[in-house]
C-alpha cells in the first residue's frame with residue numbers, strides 16, 4: 001500500500017506528534033511504500049519568519065532520521081520541492097464548495113483561539129487534499145485532529161472524479177485509538193500552536209522544569225485520585241510497560257500519592273525513552289550534507305509520481321500543456 005503523511009514544520013516536535021503520528025509513520029515503513037514530507041506551505045499559514053521556517057524544516061527532517069526513517073525504502077522530502085502540489089490545489093479549489101471548508105473544525109478552533117485567519121488557513125484542507133491525492137495515496141497515518149481533513153480529502157476526490165473521471169482512489173485515515181489525542185500540559189490537545197507541548201528533545205533541566213509545571217488538581221496527598229483524569233498518568237501510559245502502569249493506577253486510587261512523586265517518575269521515563277535519541281540526533285545534525293542528499297533524492301522520486309498524476313489531471317480538465325518549455 002502507498003502510505004503518505006505530512007508534518008508542519010511550525011515548531012520543535014512534541015510527544016503528541018511522536019505518539020500520535022511519527023511512531024506510526026516509522027512502523028509502517030516495514031511493509032509499505034511510504035512518503036513523508038515537511039508541510040512547509042501549510043506552516044506558512046502561521047509561521048511567517050523565513051529563518052524560523054527553514055530551521056523548523058531541518059528539525060523535522062532530523063527527527064524522522066533520528067527515529068529510524070530509512071531513506072533506502074521511504075521517501076522524505078519538503079512540500080515545496082514538488083511544486084505541482086500547489087497547481088493541483090488550485091484545480092481542487094475549483095471543485096470544492098465553500099461550505100465544505102466553512103465546516104472545518106480545525107479552522108474554526110484556530111479562529112476561536114484568536115488567530116487572525118488568512119485565506120491560506122481557510123483553504124488549508126484543499127492543499128492537504130492535493131498533498132494526499134497527487135501521490136494517489138491509500139493510507140494516511142495521522143492524529144485525531146486530522147480526521148476531518150481526510151474526510152474533506154475524500155469529498156474533494158469524489159467531486160473531482162464525478163466531474164472529470166476517476167483519477168483518484170479514496171484514501172483512508174489511519175488513527176490509533178490509544179494515542180489519537182495526547183493532551184498538553186494544560187489539558188487541552190497538545191499543539192505547537194497552543195504552547196502547551198512537551199518537546200521530545202528538551203535537555204534534562206528544561207524537561208524537568210516542564211514536567212513540574214504540568215497542571216494537576218489541588219486535592220491533598222491522602223485523597224484517592226482518578227488516574228484517567230490526571231495528565232501525568234496519561235503520559236506514563238504512553239511510556240511504561242503494562243505492569244508498571246497498573247502499579248501507578250492502583251497508587252492513584254489508593255490515596256497517599258503526591259503529584260510530585262508521579263512527576264518525578266514521569267521525568268525519568270521521558271529521559272529513558274527520548275534521552276538516548278538526543279545524542280543520535282546531535283550526530284545527524286552535524287552531517288548536513290547527508291540530510292540534504294536524503295531530501296533531494298526524496299523530492300526527485302516524489303516529483304516523478306506527482307507528474308504522472310498531473311499529466312492525467314491536465315488532460316482530464318482540458319488543459320494539456322502543449323507549449324511549455326522543457
Ligand code: ADP
Nearest residue numbers: 008016017020021142143180181182190191192
Ligand atoms: P501541531 O498541532 O502541534 O502543530 P501538527 O499539526 O504539525 O501538530 O501535527 C503533526 C502530526 O501529529 C499530525 O498527524 C497530527 O494529527 C499529530 N498530532 C499533533 N498533535 C497531536 C496530539 N496532541 N495528539 C496526537 N497526535 C497529534
Ligand code: TRP
Nearest residue numbers: 005006007008039042128131132
Ligand atoms: N495538516 C497536517 C497537520 O497539521 C499536516 C499535513 C499537511 C498532512 N498535508 C498533509 C498530513 C497530508 C497528512 C497528509 O498535522
